[in-house]
Amino acid sequence: MGQPLNILNIGIVGCGNIIAQYLSTLPSLDTLRLVAVADLDLSRAEAVAADLPGVRALSVQDLMDDDEVQLVLNLTIPAAHAQVALQAIAAGKSVYGEKPLAATAEEAAGVLAAAAAAGLTVGCAPDTVLGTGTQTARRAIDDGLIGRPISATATMMCPGHERWHPNPDFYYVPGGGPLLDMGPYYVSALVTLLGPVKSVIGAASHTRDSRTIGSGPRAGEEIPVSTDTHVSGVLIHESGALSTVIMSFDAVATQSANIEIHGETGSLIVPDPNHFAGDVKLRRLGDDSWETLPVSGGYVAGARGIGLHDLAATPAGQEPRAGGALAFHALEVMESVLRSAHTGQLVDISSTCPRPEAVPLTVLSHAEALTHSG
Incomplete structure (x- = not known):
């Protein structure tokens, strides 16, 4: 999406099952550099870092305090998504989370408000x-x-x-x-x-x-x-x-x-x-x-983490395609479906979001290294 691209330094919080899919992608994207991993169980972070030369295993707080980390990839359980995101934003770091954006739309609104006040970017799966x-x-x-x-x-x-x-x-x-x-x-x-x-x-x-x-x-x-x-x-x-x-x-x-x-x-x-x-x-x-139909759009050979690349390549001040606005809207929609199910009434959605910009057919320089993981 244009050259040159800045390299975004990533720190991961949460070393559970899903991290393996991100680790199969991040090293192949030259817009991103993984510098640290953290988990409440430090031994899990250490086990991940042991296979990643140059990547440090830190406590969660130490990762938040680390000036080298520019964006926190939040791979914690849904109940902790908002807490970790707010901690990252308070530390001056942008955040990209696994879905959903937070456990509730109310919590998610707090994340977006905090990021907007700090001038930081929020991205969220699914990418x-x-x-x-x-x-x-x-x-x-x-x-x-x-x-x-x-x-x-x-x-x-x-x-x-x-x-x-x-x-x-x-x-x-x-x-x-x-x-x-x-x-x-x-x-x-x-x-x-x-x-x-x-x-x-x-x-x-x-x-x-x-x-x-x-x-x-x-x-x-x-x-x-x-x-x-x-x-x-x-x-x-x-x-x-x-x-x-x-x-x-x-x-x-x-x-x-x-x-x-x-x-x-x-x-x-x-x-x-x-x-x-x-x-x-x-x-x-x-x-x-x-x-x-012939393939006519999207990242060729995309895999989990491509949303981070797209975020890194998004011009400053613009909403990433896999951004907080879309994630919040999707969360409110889902929460409202459940509310309607319990009340028996139609529920109006208070939020909206721009229909994300289409992705032109894009082959990344290291596409051959990416997998079609789900």
Whole structure:
């Protein structure tokens, strides 16, 4: 996105499962330099740093106090997202977090307000929306291949993350659940494709009071469930398009496309928004079959962490594509779907955000080193 690019020094807080996916990407991006890692359990940070020459293992506070760190990559659990982000901002550092931006929209608003007051930048996953899958679909919509968009469906059905995750507790407490865990991928993609949402209607169920961990040292342990595990919602976009969203930790499987977009003159099948790539298929009005569209937008061979590159390459004063405004809007949308489910009423969305700028087809200098991780 133009040369030369400044190098942004990154410090990671949180050395859990997700860090491996970021570490497979960050060394390949010449706009970023990882300088330190931290965790409440210092031994975990030390184990990560041992395999990364030049990267220091620090306590969380020492990382925040380190002048070399310019941006904190927040990979903590959702309940700690706001606290760590505010700590980073107070230390004069920009922050990029795993999704969701915070456990609640109220907490997220505090993060954005603090960053704005300090003149710092907030970015947030998912950055999968910057990959060739979602961006090729975006290009097709922008080029008018389906005419005026009318509706969309977004479906994520699985039996629950406790089957594979060794410490799945946070998926089953407020701030977790299928909507707040997986919904950010889908809602962020829908906003990228169809624009912001003005109101929502929701319904939800909570089918079991406990789950059994299926792997790791805690296999067989029962954990409590205190959040909705099957959620349906209708998102009413400012454009007038209607998106129907189904997110479940209670189902076995589905053959539904992850996302479908329907317009007056065509329909699109959009690949899994939890991945960066995948085939985009178009069926035009009057055709009797689907065609696979050529890749026409997005970061080629993108992987987790590409949002940090995009942030580093964003001109000062401009909102990153995977920025705080989109993350906050998506969080408010999801929170409002749950509120509607519990009240039985339509809920208006108070926030909005610009439809993020499209990503032109972009091959990075080290694209061959990146993976299509999800």
